[in-house]
Amino acid sequence: MAQHFVAFWNVENLFGPEDHPQRIPWVAERMARDLEGWSEALYARKQDRLAHVITRMNEGAGPDILGLCEVEDRFVLEDLKHRVGEELGRNYGIVHADNQHDKRGIDTAFLFDQGRYSVDPAHIFSHFVIRRTGTRDILQATFRTADDREVILLANHWPSRSGGAEKSAGFRATAGETLAYWHQRIREEARDKERACILALGDFNDDPFDPSLRFNANATRERGDVERAESPKFYNFTWEYLSTEAVDSQGNPRLLDGSLYYKNDGNLFDQILAARPLLDRGAAGFKAVAGSAGIFALPEMVSHRTGQGPIRFGLPKGDPARNINEEGFSDHFPVKILLEDG
Template identity: 45%
Template sequence: MAERHFLAFWNLENLFDTADAARSEGLAKRLARELKGWSGAVLDRKIANLAGAIRAMDGGKGPGILGVCEVESKAVLHCLAAAIDGDRYAVVHADSLDQRGIDSAFLFDTRRYTQVPNAVFTHFVMRRTYTRDILQASFRTASGRELVLFANHWPSRSGGRFESEPYRMTAGETLAHWHNRVHEERGENITVLAIGDFNDEPFDRSLVDYAQATNTRGRVTRARSVRRFLNLMAPLVGAAEGSYVFDGQPIMLDQILAGRSAVSGAAGLAVDGPATILRPPGVKAAPRPFKRPAVKGGADPDGFSDHHAVGVVLRET
C-alpha cells in the first residue's frame, strides 16, 4: 500500500507565553490588558487540552505535519510539542512582525519527515504596518518526496469584512507570487500546499482572484500561464460546514489549497480524498474556545480554540 501522509492546520487561538514573559516594551504594553491573569497554570492547561486534541488526530496517530498560527514564540511551541508526544515533534518557526506578536509555524514528526535545510522563508504582508506572515517551509518524506508548505494567517476582518478585504487580497497576491516562484526555481513537478486561516471563505475574491484558488480540478491541472490551487474545503461550504462560527453561522475560514502536482500526483504525492474538519474529542459542532482570563466570561478550562482544525491525506504515487 502506498505510504500515507496526514497533514493538518489549526489556529490555536492566542497561544501566548505567560503574562510576565520577556517581551519588547511596546509589545508588553499592547498585551498587558488581554493577558491579565494568563499564568503558567492557565497556559499549562491550554497546552494540555490542545496536545490531547492533536494526539487524537488521524484516528489517534497524530498528524505527520501540523501547521499552526496564533502562537507567540518558539518556546511555547516546544512546550506544546513536548506535551503532544515527548520529542517526536520538531518545530519550524520564524518571528513575524505582527503587532500582537503572533506567528505561524509548523510541527513535524521527526520519525517520518526531515526539514529541507535553508528552505524556510517568511513572506510579510502589509496592512499599514507589517502583519501576519506567510511562512514557507519544505519537508522530505522517508522515500525522498519533497513537499513545500505555506502556513497562512491572513489579516483579520476587524473594522468590517469588506472594509478589511483589500488587505486579504494583498495576502492572496503575495501567496500567488511565491507559489509561482517555487515553480520557477524548482520546476513544475514539485508538490505545493497552502494551509491556514485565510479569514475569508473559498468563494471570496482574495482566494479566487488573488491567490488563484478554484474548486474546479480541471482548471488546476490544465492551467499553464497561471498556476492555480485547488481549494479542498470548497465542497464543504455547500454542506453548511465551517471551521469557525460567526453570528451563529458556520463559516470556512480555515482551508487547504493544493497545487497542480498535489492534485495530479506528478511529483510523487497526491491528495487522497476530500479535506476534513477536525473536531477535538467531545466537541460535536461549533468550536469550543479556551479564551483568556481577561476576556468576558473568563477562560474555559475545558476549551481548545475558537477555530476547528482542518486536515487532508496525501499518498505517495
C-alpha cells in the same frame, strides 16, 4: 503505500504565561490587559487542551505535519511539541520564524515528525505581506522524506476582518496576491515545475468564494481549471467540506457549516489549497487522497448551542472566572488532509 496526515489549526492566542520573560516588550505592553490573570496554571491547561486534540488526530497516531497560527513564540511551541510528542512517542521538530510585523506578535509555525521528514533551514522562508499596520508573514518550508520526496507547505494567517469584511478586504487581497506570487516563483525555481508539490493552508479570514481566494490567490473549486491552466492555480479542497457531520459535546448530531462561527454564522476561513501536481497520481512525489480533506472536530470540541461551533478556551482579560472556559480549546476547528506517495 505510505500516507502522510497533514493538518492546520488556529489555536487562538497561545501566549506564554502573564510574566513570560521571553515576551517582546511591545507585545507585553499591547497585550497586558488581555493577559492579565493568564497564570502558569491557565497556560498549562490551555496547552493540555490543545495536546488533547492533536494527539487524537490521525486515528490517535497524531499528525505527521501540523501547521499552526496564533502562537506567540518558540517557547510555547517547544512546550506543545513536548506534550504531544511524549504522549505519542514521536520526536517532533519545529519550523518557526519570529514575526515582527503582526501587531500582537503572533506567528505561524509547523510541527513535523523528524522520524519521517527532514527540513533544510536554508529552504525556510518568511514571506512579507505588505500592510501599513502590520500582519503575519507567510511561512514556507520544504519537507523531505528519506526516499527524497518533497512537499512544500505554506502556512497562512491572513489579515482579520477587524473594522468590517468590506473595509478590510483589500488587506486580504494583498495577502492573496503574495501567495499567488510565491506559488509562481516556487514553480519557476523548482527542479521540475511539473512535479513541485505545493500545499497552502491556514486561516485565510475569508471564505473560499471570496475574491481574495478566487481571484487574488488563484484558488478554484474546478479541478479541470487547475489541470489545464498555463499559469499556476490552486485547487481549493475547502469546497469539499462546506458542511461536516459531527457530534456535539452533549452527544447530539450537528451539521457544521464552518470551521469557526461569528455572530451565529459559520465561516470556512480554514482552508487547504493544492497545486496541480498533488492532483495527478504519478506526476509527482505525493498525491492528495480523494475525500480526505475536512474539518477535524471531536465531540468535546463542538458546542451544543445553535449558531456556535468550536468551544473556546479564551483569555482572562483581568477576570478569568468570567472569560476562561477550562474545558474549551480554540475558536477554530483544525482542518486536515491525507497525502500519499505518488
